[in-house]
Amino acid sequence: MEGRATEGEEVNLSEAPLTGRFHGRPSALPVKALLATVVGVVVVAAAAWVLLAGQTYQPPSGTQVAVPLGKATVNGHVLPHVALNFSTYPFSNGTNDGAPVHPGGNRTWPATGPTPNFQVPANALVTVTVRQYDGGAALNDPWFATVRGTIGNVATIDGRVVHAINPNRVGHSFLLQSLPGAASGFFVNVPFPAVNGDWADSGKHRTIVFDFVSGPKGTYVWNCEFPCGQMIALFGSAMSTFGYMSGYLHAV
């Protein structure tokens, strides 16, 4: 083999031909590596810019701060009393005072508006009023058709006090729980009954009111327990995109 030493043959390594992988000038390697890195970064950045530029979705901005109502006595304890209001819509282009709930969002997904994020005082009585405009169907588990964690474990639906609703006619629900790391478990579950007929034509809604005592300071998370999304056991799309059927409650 040319350039290879064999037994009994003189070897002059300095004159041996360069073969193999590194034929170019050694000093050119760092330049090429740097050039390749720069080109790679530019390509990735351009792809990211194109993808991000195509995103028009804007999550609902802002957090609804609870409106003070005064003081209330709950089981012998005087607590601040505040109010929250929100609506559940069959489409994210459902309006709240004329404005889309999710500007640029998926118009066909159900949504909560005007915002899915709330702020309440810690350890306060919170009265929540929900206007439910959507139709519905059966829950995966009828256990969630029962009101839990509210004052008296009840809610009022169109003025009638109820402890549970028909698990086969549920529109949405409000399941509020503490995040991992909290000192104690916090759990509120309120099902919202479905609206009969087509909301778009009738504009009908159900009004649900419930009270609960907020927990200690911290952030809590809520989600709808009715499978109102698509795919993946109907827990895809709106159920898997934060802000449509899920949000935060901040106790401050």
Added chain:
Amino acid sequence: MPSETSNGTGSPSSDDQAAATQRSDGHLADGAARPWAFAVGVGVAVTAAAAVAAVVLPGRALPVAASSTATDAAHTIRLYGLLAAPVLGAVVGTAAASLIGRRTNNLDEPPPDAPPASGRPATMVGFAFTAVLVVAVVAWGLVTLTPSGAATEDPLTVRVTGHQWVWTFAYSGTKVVGTNLVLPVGRSVAFEVTSSDVTHGFHPVGLGTQVEAAPGVTTELRVTPNKLGPLTVQCTQLCGLLHSAMVTHAEVVTPSAFARWLVTQGVAPTVARTVARVGP
């Protein structure tokens, strides 16, 4: 690099030929013993470090054991770690010896392969050592993970259902269903685990056990809590948007406290409101 022969005659001496051959195939014959000594040193050091880590780390990384299952799991991790330590040391030592003793500067042609090692004593020793390790870990696993005596006990049956994204626990023989898991100490618990939507992972941390919660399938899991105190139940199967929030508080209490808790959970909800406005 040399361009002339050492004897100045133009004809290569035997030493020159040997040196040239060594350079050509990349072998460093004069230092051949030292890389292996270095490799043995590296292997012993790595083995020692891995053994110490195998003994110490589980105690620091694992949650406090609240059942004999968890204790057995910790011991199993330690044992497997100890058995793996010499394997790791041999691998790292061999790699070190290869890097030092078999290094080549020849980019055109790698050193020739060694002859097949089949039938050599080293091969037989390696095979036997591996076989012993495998049989040992299988035997240990079978003995440790086999429930002992649980079938004859009267277990507390808890039906565990995973939902997106909360756990519910139904206590057999009662109407108690809730999101809190409370267990009596010293009593066998039979978890009947399932899911109402997608696959979740039921992991009562500290009890040393975990099982998938699959929709349409009920899997039984038995464990006996032996330590009072709080526990955490968390989902170990990525299950959707709020998977990270699917963590539930649990507690192991005395049997009497558990009986009292069951009674309080069975109380019908108070329908009458107790809220009264007292001021603006």
